[in-house]
Structure formats: structure tokens, C-alpha cells
Amino acid sequence: MNAVEIEAAISELALQPFDAAEFPFAFLAAFGNKDTALKRLRAGNNNTSDVPGGVLLRNNIHIAVCEAGTVGETLQALRASPATAKAKAKFILATDGQALEAEELVSGETIACDYSDFPNHFGLLLPLAGITTIKEIKDNPIDVRATGRLNKLYVELLRENLDWAKDERRADMNHFMARLIFCFFAEDTDIFNGEGLFTRTVDRFSDRDGSNTHEVLQAIFRAMNTKIAERAAGGFRPWADQFPYVNGGLFSGSTEVPRFTRMARTYLLHAGGLNWKEINPDIFGSMIQAVADDEERGALGMHYTSVPNILKVLNPLFLDDLRAQLAEAGSNERKLLNLRKRMARIRVFDPACGSGNFLVIAYKQMREIEAEINRRRGEPHLGSDIPLTNFRGIELRDFPAEIARLALIIAEFQCDVLYRGQKEALAEFLPLNAENWIVCGNALQLDWLSVCPPAGTGVKVKADDLFGTPLNQTEIDFENEGGETYICGNPPYLGAKKKSKQQSEDMSAVGLGDAQLLDYVAAFIVKGLDVVESTSTAMALVSTSSICQGEQVSLLWPRIFSKAAVSFAYRPFKWANSAAKNAGVFCTIIGLVKDETKDKRIYDGEIVRRCESISPYLIPGPKVYCKPEASPISAVSQMKMGSNSVDGKRLVLESDAASAIVSKYPDAASFIRMYGGTKELVSGVPRRCIWIEDDKVDDANNIPPIKAAIDACREYRMSAGRDARKAASRPHAFCYSTYEERDFLQVGNTIGGALAFVPVDIKRQGFVSNHNAFVIYGAPLVEFSIIASTLHKVWAETIAGRLGDGIRYGNTVVYNTFPVPLLTEQNKVDLTACAEDILLAREAHFPATIADLYDPETMPENLRRAHERNDEVLERIYIGRRFKNDTERLEKLFELYTKMTAATATAKPATKATRRKKA
């Protein structure tokens, strides 16, 4: 169950009449516990509670329903209960049906509220369903509740109004939802006269069956689109006439409303019943956008970029600097005024703004700083100088774009209430401003400089409708022109191979037609680079970390270095939102400015490292990037991919199946070989494959199961891809073979996060490596020593592409680029001895596998020592001593790499013209 579903379930429970006997089980069911588990608890088998009326679910919660007025004592009893500790309960909860108290035992956080109010505190209880929520949701469950309510309404309305679900009417539906959200917010914040005016009016004047709800809403919307002075001619009923003039485009245009069912009307009233005053426009906006998206609706409430993550971008981009200026100004009135003036001219631009959360947070943070300036200057009631229209965005989809505008409007109102007071905020709020500063369109096809011009006033077309503005009407004046501009945001995470045709075209539109191997986000960076280069704009976008790893580096970074400098960067970090499809996505944030800065920073978890230069691999280091190489730059053997059967597994066997064939047909033994790739290398459990030389096909076909496999392979290939079809005439053989009749080194193509070294082993002649591993035939043991070294692992970790927590080892990207100094004969003898020691140390633990042996936590001491000796000998060859740390290792490796690849790998590759000049 997700957070929204749990919230809905406990809200439902709180609405039911309280049933003391049933409550604990109903509560546990609301948190997703299975019927079978509850049945056992009910039967008493698993209930180890030692408190009267108690129900104790192991590792979860200890609940007790008690006599009226004894909730506090009962909670105390639950806390003191030995059973609570023994069963490792995370929470305790006591209720008498009127009051409810609960406590999270580790943090000591508590809930104490009326029973009917406990759904408002459900955020604290979410860990009961295994959901570790971000703090903001925990503290403000209203955003989840509001999303859940509106989602139900949206789905019900689409069910009833099938035509509104069609593409042509989706925009109307989204616009309608934006109007509702505004009304809910306005009625709880005194923007409408009297609390709850909107929901109350709908409740009172629409029929219970929902049949005329649309007419009531239409009348209200029409009123909000009519100036008070023009109301008399409009024939408004008194209940509609109470609503203020809002417009700003929000209520202009068609006031058509979808038809309501009884359920839809109830959902609307439920949504209106929430307290929208507390809504967080950034959190709510991100959540609500999923409502209008058929694909995302399932993960409702999960697409939330946390405020800390947004601040990872905004703080180093410009907020830290503003705060430093504030600290430096102290109480100096002139300096404070200068800062206020500076902030009034700052423009923030998000080219993939979604529901505007980056813009909202930037706005709120700046208002906080401005309020502090006003406080220090003794002008707390002064109106804000920060124009909302300086926070600009582009968003592809219309619903988030609408929500972004609404979120900013709500944020401005909330800041006004907070810093200036309710009265002042209300006085200036209505009517809404009709300007449109969020563009709905494809950012990669639009001119960013006209959406967010660096200076001057841009195109002077004034929009007449805030919420339905065509693209060519988006450009409006910037207030206080001539200030700084900051580009920020979180463009879509889309791997190179997952791009749609349109997205590939977008890549071409920004000059990356020949670099389709790049992730989609690279197009936003490259487009932004032009703005950074031509203006004093600084940019920081959240990006997939793959643009700093593997093959993508040499495609993107020359472009970056030719136009901008890196001012800060984050080491790859796991993207922390709970959307299932983002699980395991590693991100980075790269700050780009036009001119080199002195104070460059690398953020690595809690650590901030200052350095002179940031490498494309996001480590302190030179502007050097490695290009994939077809052969090694060092004097080492050729590494190839293993053999690829392309057989739909027809020629591959589990070892049991192979043994069964051989025991029945002993001649089959000569056609069956050991087989495996990285998985088998690490787990130590090889499979088998059928391996038939061309001149032995007739013999092989005499063995029925072998013949069956060959026939099955032919059939598979005939119906598979082009290459497979070509190989269908040789179904006895692998499609691609790099096999040689001699011993070889096998190297894993992925290195799991938990392995201490690159997995490598010697395989004997006859073993067939599949294409999920690399092979070096005839490699001397020196090369085993090199691949098994810390130096090589550090290089792989830095250069290679990532795969979840691990790395994707590659011959062209990692092995062929690895710089090895020329080795003397003595070096080779020493390294060979080290390799032998490692192999002997492994032998001593037979049959332990590589996975067992190389877990950094449990690596056997003799093997660890053998690796240390290997590292010692190899590192002395590089610098005459052990490296102090990985930073030093990488510095040396990049220095050697640069020398060995000479001019081709420098940051600004020589153009044809400069090369000619040099010659």
C-alpha cells in the first residue's frame, strides 16, 4: 500500500462508529496487514500482549483499547510492558474511542489527539507499513490527504464524463481541477469571505445525488470571473454573488463543469473538508500532478522531490551566497538594502519545472531572507520587492504547468501572511495577476532566452489569460531587469536507450544528434550551456550520474568545457524519492558558470571538499576525460567479450540436465563444456553448454538430446533478429565466438557494490565464457595482478558506467584506458609472484566462492594480506611508494593517462585549425 491508500483507509476507519473489540484489527488492516496475519492475531495464537485489551503485532505495534478516560495510563502501561520490548514493537497506541495517544518508541515522537482526528497524524505512523517517509510528509500529512481526495474525485469524474477523458478535453479537466484547488485554498485562508464558503455553498445548494452540482459550480465560477461592478447585470443568485472577483485567467474562458455523481459530490465535499491552509505548494504540487497522468496515478503521492534535495541545487547555486551576504551585512542598513535590491532583480528559471517545486522553494527561501532584512531594518510590514514573475519555468505537460502557476500564487500569499500579516496579504491578493510566466511547451524546442531573457524586457506581449495561454504569449516583462539569472531544476531521468522519437529529435535540436548515447538530461545541459556562455547566468540541474561515467563522458564533457566551468558538483547519490521507477537512480548535480571560479566545491555526503579543479568524473582532478579505446593504451593483452550463443538458451544447460544427458549417452560428454559469465564467476557455480566443432556435427546429431537442442536453436534463430537468422544455418554453434583453445583470464562485467575488487579468475582451456564477462586469452599472470589491484578497481569505479549500486566494467572504457607504466622484467617477476599468492590464498579457502571471499566485511585475512602485498608492489612501480589515498591514485592515473594518450584527451581538443598551426 502507498501513503495515499493508507491515509484513505485510516480516514475511512475514523469515520466508522468506534468498535472497541474490532479497532486494533481494523487499524492493522488499514496499514496493509494481511487477513491471514490478522486471523492468527485474533485467534490469540500470535498475540503476546500482556496489557488488558492489548493486541501486539511483532516488530510492529502494541495497541490497547481502554476504558473511557484512561488513555494516558494505558499508554504508560504499554510503554512499560515487557512484551512491548520483547516483541520489538516500533509503536504503542492507546485509545478509548474518544482520545488517542501513540508513540514511536525509537524517536519518542508522540501523537495525542481526539480519536476522530487521528488520520491527520497518520504521517508518523507510516513506518508501520514499511514506508520511511520524508520529514515534510510526516509533518504535513495534509498534502497526502488532499492528493488522495482529489485523486478519487478525478477518477470518478472521468468515469462519469467519458468525453472529458479524451485527449482533446484533458486540458479542460485539468483546468477544472486547478480551479477547485484554488477554491479549496481560498476558502480556508480568508481569501473568500467566511471560512469554508465554497464547500458550504456547494453542500447547501446542490442536490445530494450530484445531479445539479455542475450548475452550482458553474454559477460560482462565473461570479469569480465577473468584476463586482459588473455583477448587477449578470443576474447572479445571492449565494454565488458572495464570491469575490478572482479571474487572473483562472475563471475566464469556458466555465463548463463536468457532471457529478453522488459519489463525486461526496468526494468534492470530503476534499473541501480538509484544512487547505496548511498545504505546502511544493509538496502538494508534485503529488497532485500524478492525478492527471494515467501512467503515474498508480504511484500517487510518491513523486515527490524532497526539499533537502531541491536545496542541494539551490543552496550552492545562489542561496548560500545570499545568506553569506546577509551575515556579512549584519545590521548595516545600507548593506541590507543592497542585498534587498539585489534579490529583487534575481531571476530563477527551471526549464522542466513540473509543478514548480524548485521555483516555489527558491521563492520561499528568498522571501525568508528578505523578511530578515526587513526585520533588521525595522520595516517588518514592508511589501515584498521580489516579483513572483521573476520565477519562470517551462513544462511540457499542461496540468503540472497549471499547478506550477497556482503553487507560486499560493506560496506568495502564504509568505505575505507569514511575513506581513493576514490583513496585508489579503488586501493585495485579488484579483489575480493575469500575467503568465510558466510556459507550457517543449523546453528543448523553445528559445530559453526569450522565456527568460538575461537583460532587457523581452518580448512585450501581455498575456490575457493566466491559465490558458498559447506559447507565443508567454513573454512578459521582467520586473527590475538587469539582475542575475539562475537556471535550476530536475529534468526527466531518461536513459539513452529509453528516449522516444520526439526526445531523440530534441537531442538533435540542441546539436546532440550524433550523441544519442547520452541521457536525455544532457540535452538540457547543452542547451543551458549556450545561455551560460552568452550571459552571466549560472546553472545547476539534477542529472543522472551516468553523464559523468563511462561512454557518456567523452560525448558531453568536451561540450561543457568549451563553454563553461564547473563551480560545484555532487558525488553521485541515490535519488531519494519513493517512486518505484526511480528506485536505484543515481544522480548528481553539476554547477556551471561562465568563468572559472577559485572556490570549487565537491559535495560528498556530509563532506564538502574544496579543490582547484573538478574532473568530469566529479572528483578533484584535471579536466581530463577518457574516450573508449578499441585496444589498450598500455602494453597489455587484448581483452574481449566472451562468446554469445544467441540461442534463446537452447544450447545452454544447467549442470544437472547435462549430467543426466551424459549418464544416458556417454558420448555426449565430448560435446558438453563448462560455461558461464560474471554470475557464475562470482557465485562459483558454472553451467554447461553444448559446444560442437563444425566437423563433428554429424556425430552430435546422433545423440537425441543434442540433436533436439540443435533443432530448437535453429527454430529459435529463424524467428529471432537479423543476426540470429543469419546464424540459423549453423545452429550447432554459438553465433559470436571469441573462444580459443587455451587458458584465459575471465573478468566480470559488473562489479557488485559489495565486492572489494574487480572479479577476475583463471579459467582453464575448455571453459566457455559467455558474453556477460570479458576474456583475455594467453594473459600472463602479471595482468591478473593488475586487474586484481586497488588501482584498477578505483579506476573502474571512477571511469565506468554505474549499474545500481555497482559498476559496469568494460573493456573499451575501463581496461583499454587503464594506464600501466612500462614494466621491467623484475617488475613482471614480482607481480607474477603477487598474483600467485592471491590465487594460493583463495585456494586455502576452497570451495569458497569469489562472492564469499571478496565481501569487504568478511574477507579472509590471508587473502587481504595477499592483495595488500599486490597493491604495494604495483603502486611502488607507479610512484615508488604506496599511494596515500584514492585521490592520489586517481591523480597519478589521470596524469599517466594524459601523457599516454597525449593531445587527444585534453579538455579542449585541438580544432583542425589549431592542429594545422602547430604542425
Ligand SMILES: C[S@@+](CC[C@H](N)C(=O)[O-])C[C@H]1O[C@@H](n2cnc3c(N)ncnc32)[C@H](O)[C@@H]1O
Ligand atoms: C523529473 S520531473 C521534475 C519536475 C519537478 N521539478 C519535480 O521535482 O517534481 C521532470 C519534468 O520535466 C517535464 N518535461 C519532460 N520533458 C520536457 C521537455 N522536453 N520540456 C519541458 N519539460 C519537460 C516532465 O513533464 C516533468 O514534469
